[in-house]
Each structure stands twice: as C-alpha cells, then as structure tokens.
Amino acid sequence: xxxxxxxxxxxxxxxxxxxxxxxxxxxxxxxxxxxxxxxxxxxxxxxxxxxxxxxxxxxxxxxxxxxxxxxxxxxxxxxxxxxxxxxxxxxxxxxxxxxxxxxxxxxxxxxxxxxxxxxxxxxxxxxxxxxxxxxxxxxxxxxxxxxxxxxxxxxxxxxxxxxxxxxxxxxxxxxxxxxxxxxxxxxxxxxxxxxxxxxxxxxxxxxxxxxxxxxxxxxxxxxxxxxxxxxxxxxxxxxxxxxxxxxxxxxxxxxxxxxxxxxxxx
Numbered sequence: 001x002x003x004x005x006x007x008x009x010x011x012x013x014x015x016x017x018x019x020x021x022x023x024x025x026x027x028x029x030x031x032x033x034x035x036x037x038x039x040x041x042x043x044x045x046x047x048x049x050x051x052x053x054x055x056x057x058x059x060x061x062x063x064x065x066x067x068x069x070x071x072x073x074x075x076x077x078x079x080x081x082x083x084x085x086x087x088x089x090x091x092x093x094x095x096x097x098x099x100x101x102x103x104x105x106x107x108x109x110x111x112x113x114x115x116x117x118x119x120x121x122x123x124x125x126x127x128x129x130x131x132x133x134x135x136x137x138x139x140x141x142x143x144x145x146x147x148x149x150x151x152x153x154x155x156x157x158x159x160x161x162x163x164x165x166x167x168x169x170x171x172x173x174x175x176x177x178x179x180x181x182x183x184x185x186x187x188x189x190x191x192x193x194x195x196x197x198x199x200x201x202x203x204x205x206x207x208x209x210x211x212x213x214x215x216x217x218x219x220x221x222x223x224x225x226x227x228x229x230x231x232x233x234x235x236x237x238x239x240x241x242x243x244x245x246x247x248x249x250x251x252x253x254x255x256x257x258x259x260x261x262x263x264x265x266x
Contacts, residue, residue: 004082006256008264010226013136016094017143024082027255029074031207033215036089039146040065041123045083049075049113052206057113062120066110066150072206088127090143110150122149162204165190170212177216178239181209218253225262
C-alpha cells in the first residue's frame with residue numbers, strides 16, 4: 001500500500017488561489033466549511049460527500065465537485081480504502097468581486113457534483129493551465145474560463161436567508177473568533193432561547209455555534225500559517241486552550257497538520 005500524500009500549492013502571483021492534491025488519502029474530515037469556492041476533481045478511489053442537510057452522495061473517479069463558500073460539508077473515503085483528488089480553493093474576496101461584476105455568477109449557480117467524463121476532462125485541462133508557468137494574467141483567465149464552464153451546469157437551490165439576528169451573530173463571531181462565545185452569552189445577545197439558537201444555527205449554518213467558531217479560527221489559521229508565526233503563538237492568538245487543541249482542530253478540518261500545511265507537503 002502506497003503512503004498517502006497531501007500537497008498544497010500557493011503562488012504569490014495569484015494570492016487568491018490555493019491548490020491541494022491528495023493521493024491515496026485515508027484521512028477523514030469533521031464537518032467544516034471554507035470561505036472560498038472549492039472546485040474538485042476525483043482522480044481515483046471512492047468517497048462519500050455530505051453537504052448540510054442533503055442526502056450523502058457517493059463519489060468516484062471522474063466526478064467533478066463544487067462546494068459553495070460557507071456550506072458545511074465533509075468528504076471522506078469509504079472505510080478501509082483511500083481516494084485521490086485535487087481541489088482548487090478560490091478565495092471569497094476574489095470570487096465576491098467577480099460576483100459583483102456579474103450578478104448571475106452566484107456561488108450556488110454551480111453543480112454540487114457531476115459524473116461527466118467530458119466535464120471532468122475540460123476542468124482538468126483548465127486546472128492544469130491555471131497552475132502552469134504562464135503569466136499570471138493568462139492563468140487567471142483560465143480560472144475565469146473554468147468558472148464560466150461550470151456555471152453553465154444546473155446549480156444548487158439557493159439557501160433560505162438566515163434571520164437578521166443570526167446573520168449579526170455570525171458576523172460578530174467572525175470578527176472576534178478568539179473569544180470563547182459561550183452559549184448563554186450568544187443566546188442573550190440574540191434575544192432567543194438556547195434551544196432556538198441551536199436549532200436555527202443547525203438549520204441555516206449546518207453546524208453548532210461552537211463548530212462554527214472553530215471553523216472561523218481554522219480558516220484564519222490557514223492564512224496566518226503563510227506568515228512567520230509559531231504554532232504556540234497562533235494557538236494563543238486564535239483562542240485555543242493550548243497548542244495541542246489547535247493542532248487537533250486543524251487536522252480534523254484540513255486533514256493535515258499545521259506543519260504539513262505550512263510546508264505544503266507531508
């Protein structure tokens with residue numbers, strides 16, 4: 001059995017893009033979300049994708065997967081087996097600027113998954129071109145062409161808008177995710193019961209407030225790990241009880257340790 005490999009690629013010339021390649025991965029994720037549009041190709045093996053409240057979807061070689069920003073999901077290999085895939089993460093500020101230029105380009109205008117050899121081949125060509133040694137402008141144009149191709153497919157139904165109080169609470173957590181945010185305090189700020197708070201969080205965010213808080217911290221950590229900061233300093237900065245807690249939460253959501261993520265390979 002070959003050892004699994006996880007590689008990350010980041011280019012300062014295209015700071016809004018992150019690329020990940022996994023080979024024979026047996027790593028399992030906790031439910032999590034990304035503040036980025038995620039485009040994936042399944043190259044081999046089999047896995048199961050769960051997205052919020054939708055039924056689980058079996059994935060196999062040749063499938064194309066798109067996860068909208070902020071959608072809670074997990075994609076894990078079948079028990080006792082591994083799978084290989086490539087993911088492209090397009091940062092929310094870059095994609096958001098595109099969506100403002102073209103209102104029809106919604107994050108939920110893309111297919112969630114599609115078993116289509118022709119689409120897989122086309123996305124594969126564009127993804128490779130976007131990672132080539134060509135000029136940054138040419139590579140960015142390939143990314144736009146990729147989005148244009150995917151947006152022609154049938155997209156997901158739009159999410160039901162969250163109540164104003166829940167949107168405000170999520171904004172507050174994102175702005176100060178180093179704070180502990182205990183449940184009684186969240187309920188007091190929102191003016192609702194703890195039970196109603198949990199129910200509405202599950203309905204609109206697909207996870208509990210605590211899981212949402214950890215997601216926010218790990219997404220910040222992915223950016224901060226590109227800078228010269230120690231893991232102990234980062235754990236303290238993000239509000240974790242200790243470095244071990246930070247490393248465990250990071251691995252559960254990224255399927256790599258912070259050190260592996262920083263070094264781009266395991």
